[in-house]
Amino acid sequence: MSEVKTRVESDLISLKHPDERGYYGEFGGAYIPEMLFANVEQLRLIYQEVIDDPAFQAEYKSLLRDFVGRPSPLYLAKRLSEIYGTNVWLKREDLNHTGAHKINNTVGQILIAKRLGKKRIIAETGAGQHGVATATVCALMGLECFVYMGAVDIERQAPNVARMNMLGATVIPAESGSKTLKDATNEAIRDWINNAETTHYIIGSAIGPHPYPDMVTQLQAIVSEEISYQLTEQTGKEHPDYVVACVGGGSNAAGAFYHFLDDKRVKLILAEAAGKGIDSGHSAATSILGSKGIIHGCMTLLMQDPDGQIIEPYSLSAGLDYPGIGPLHANLITSGRAKVYAATDDEAMQAVFELSKVEGIIPALETAHALAILSRIGATKDEHVVVCLSGRGDKDLNTYMNYENIKDQVH
């Protein structure tokens, strides 16, 4: 825990890590039924030691290089830069193996699961990217894999379901509640309660009980580590002026922000999904519509009614269709360290088509929310804006092809 020591010595409060009990300010912690306590505690006691172990780092980094294809490029999008009157850099997580940033975390967690001696892996997935990334590393390591996915999401993300099946995973539909990411996560947690001793749960976002938000953030931190040196190599600049990322649960934002969290010169921007509009009743804009409470084992901001019933969110993008946000992010938002903008389905779709036409890159619908707010952040001509291009759009082709037809329907 060298980070903790540094914090004490320098008397600086780092935004990077939670305290011993897992709190980022007033958010985080572990609010779990006793049946999960032993598992979560086992993970809490070893995760930092494992991540800091040079042998783990060597294996993790070598897989990231040779299997995932890292480092991912930091690419100056010239035509997009002209449109927005600033320097727009794209951190190309879409070029990773399996097509998104999700694999950074699953590679790390599968190595942790092996150290714990777990033979069975479970995961939840929304858009299917985390499910595919988990199925991929399970195939790589020869471990049994079960992925929970909302029945609604299975329908709108068919190509990813096919991928998971080909990779040898079993996809289990979550039929409860809104049948989306929230419910898939509930089902995965219940599976973990039922199979606590044999199973490791690979959570795909920076959510869940401590230590998950911190563990996932550290395993995604490679993104900002690379941005940091790549930008310097290409521009001579020490740091970007802005880092922009979309946020559902928040893993790509956590990774893209990590190395800049304590550097106030870098403005941190989150793009959340407004769905059909913040006041439309069909939205997933958690920072605006949410209040403090507990979801999936952590204290954070979430969308809920006055009785604490969790409200089913809406976004056309399955990966942002989540009623909560990671506790790290909740703390960044309420403390003013990060600024949030919301993009509607329509704005995100326009951004998809724009990036495709002017840069030759078809982004994931989730990612497009980060592009959709670029005109609003106030970046000037000489400034450098890094956008985390978290995923590619292959999985969304159906949505893109049918958009005009489905625009007026709500799930």
Next chain:
Amino acid sequence: MNKVRAKINEKQQRVLNVYFTAGHPTLDGIPNIAEGLQEAGVDLIELGMPYSDPLADGLTIQKSSEVALKNGMNLKHLFDQVKQATSSIEIPIILMGYYNQLIQFGMDRFLDMATTAGVSGLIIPDLPMFEYEAKFQKTFEDRNLGMSFLISPMTSDERIMQAGKLSSGFLYMVSQSSITGKTQDISQEQLAYFDKVNNMGVEAPRLIGFGIHNNETFETACKYSNGAIVGSSFIRALEKDASKAGIKTFVSSILNG
């Protein structure tokens, strides 16, 4: 002493605690079901506050919660119904719910309304023990609310002792590492766990729950503890027949086979 602990102390053995979800199968059924349970010889009532995301619960209780919420159950209505029920029954009512429900409703407001309605105890499976100790233990004890913490076969001995110390109602022994609603026989492994805890000298009385669904499992649980908790199987029975006669038949099947 709170009513939950007093009742268990008085009976000592074969304590039967029956769970049902508020608002299921009908919105206004709480007083009638509660009376039916008392008349059938039940000792404690555990009333579930229906929640959108009940993490520790299996399909039966999940579905009953969905039905209850669709029926329009909310906390205010729940307290109204509990108040009616406690005016005609004497056995204690314990509320079971998730911490987020209490936080969002407002802890003080929740406790005020619970006390006024005649609630005797609480079970909040996702409230950490240290947080209860730091923030709520004194308030709960001042209000005579019996708190019950859960332990499972994976809980360390140290935590078992701590949970026993903090449980002013009873220690809730989850019989297996699982969510609610399983209907298998009790295994040798489970018996060893029951036996171990039985000999630990835990401060609080103990009730065994999760998977207790018939006379055989009830009798086994009673051999190793002060009694047992029945939930999912009662929910399934209520779906077939929620009349007092139906409730009596169900309770008798648990107590007498």
